[in-house]
Amino acid sequence: MCRSIKTLREPFTEDVTADDIEAAALQYVRKISGFRRPAAHNAEAFDRAVAAVTAATRELLENLEVRGSRPPSVSTR
Known part of the structure; x- marks a missing residue:
């Protein structure tokens, strides 16, 4: 997997x-697709994939329960 994707949950990261x-979603899609920047004919699919992975990641982080920590802090900044 991508070594440059950092863990986004507590206790590793307090403010995401x-x-x-x-x-993180962009790095994942780049790794899976093999494209750093897709060609114009693949750009829409690439962007949709990044958006979908971003949404799935946000949902996961918002719903994880980590023992011994406060509720997750996912910022919308």
Whole structure:
């Protein structure tokens, strides 16, 4: 997996921003697709995939329960 994607849940990260989530989603889609920047004919599919992974990641982080920590702090900044 992508080693540059950092863990976005406590206790590893206390304040996760929308930019953090989108950056992780972008790295994931880049790794899976093999494209750093897709060609014009693939750009829409690539962007939709990034949006879908971003939404799934946000939902996951909002619903995770980590023992011994406070409720997750997902910022919409």
